[in-house]
Amino acid sequence: MTLHQLAGGLRCPFCFSPGGQSLPLSPTGSLTLGCEHGHRFDVNKRGYISLLPPRTRVVGDSADMLAARDRFFSTGAYDPIAAAVATAVRDAAPAAPARIAEIGCGTGFYLAAAAERLGSSDVLAADLSPAAVRIAVQRVPDAVGVVLDVWQPLPLADVSRDVLLSVFAPRNLPEFARVLDENGCLVAVVPTGTHLREAREAGLALDVPDGKADDLVTAADPWFAEVARTTVEFTMELDRDALSALLGMGPSAHHSRRDSEYPDGADAVRRVTASVTVLTLRRKR
Template sequence: MLADIVDLLACPVCQGDLVIERGALRCADGHAFDIARQGYVSLLVGSRAPGTADSAEMVAARAGFLGAGHYAPLTEALAESVAMRAGHAPVVVDAGAGTGHYLATVLEAIGDGVGVAFDVSKHAVRRAARAHPRVGAFVADVWRPLPIRSGVADVVLNVFAPRNGPEFRRVLRPGGVVAVVTPAPSHLSPLVRELGLLSVDEEKERRVARSLDGFVEAERRTIAFDLHLSHDDIVEVVRMGPSAWHTEASELEKQISGYFSRRATKNRKKVVVRAAFHLSIFEASPRSSAVP
């Protein structure tokens, strides 16, 4: 709930402390941000357009796919890695939290602490606000200064989301870590090739490292497993990803139906697709300060 995290937040206009008062977050300078009935708040300010936000359809597809447990091995590996480093009653910030699925699992594995979830999509944040009793959620853009106080987070989660290295470093306490999950080149094969979906480019890992300048990679794991997907599962996994922005829904449905009819048989109603991810833990470099 927002009440659990309000003391960790900062006014996005003046960086002052925020309190909950009369259905809004308010600072001493009079800036106010209404709390939606779903329990989240938008802390987006300014006239500059935010980054690309997932649509309601993309978020619904993601909620359905993740809720069915298809990525459970990844979710469990992430929770295990974070729990080993989080300490007692940690503050876990999920940057680009989506539906809050991964953050909720991490909090369950830790057993205590609070989760701070933000995403640029209000559709995602509505779900994240209800993902776990110890999660507070708000709308914010990872590319802008984060409305989070300096030096308050023990862990920053970054799962399939953009990274803002300087801001991650600022909000982390000394000794805090960033847990990053990215798709491996073989992720969703052969689906990506046969449907012409967006693939993981060769520069992905270099771009991750550049975006986290001032951090060092302390741990890296590759997590790969087979998915057994129905036609509807394939629709969800395609619609929840970046390819949904680049192909008409009707065209995607046509391609998926053709793919499924080629792969499935009368006695086998599901097809096998490979899931593959990189899970990395980044620590602040000894030469960089956790709070610049």
């Protein structure tokens, strides 16, 4: 990964306004990117850069959550979801080498599967958590990493990506549309109402409302049109460690416990349903 590769498709997080002209970033030193107005950003030696706006108060996933995610993904339990994501990205990508980015990349598990299926070398991993971005760029060959806040104007250039991936992550739909090239696609994964049903019935996980996929399609309508939908549902047989990692890696970990704690009642849960919808939404012209 070179500085020129990292700078490609990035814009200064200070020098733009909604609907206004933005300034691209370019190498200004051995480990520095900057814009023509003099803003400078240090590049981590591990291959990523932080472009968070000033006074950002939100925080990303904790080290415990990321460690739990890595442990759970290593069991292979979510491999069917990763395979469905990779297929959706392949079908959404243009024939030429695709520029793919995952916004809310976590540890890069899904991005790695998609990039491998595509054979793409233009891959960007973005997350609010610097630790997550560090792990993702190590997992995905040739990926570049950006620390950003999805709820702020994204420090990504207009029409700079062919496919955006969002798996169990927040979505800034107008910004996603701006970043995507003409006919570009957003591949999004959302849980169905039966996802982790057994864990939720035992009081171990947060509730998942029905109809999240339809709600996303409705919310995205000003910028995107649905072109494909796949439901992936299967039963997982989880041991004590795998269940603890599953509960510790997701939003329930923010609300209920530390990853190191094994929750009361978990011994009664061994079979857990995974159920998600993989949506492909194409940018409207």
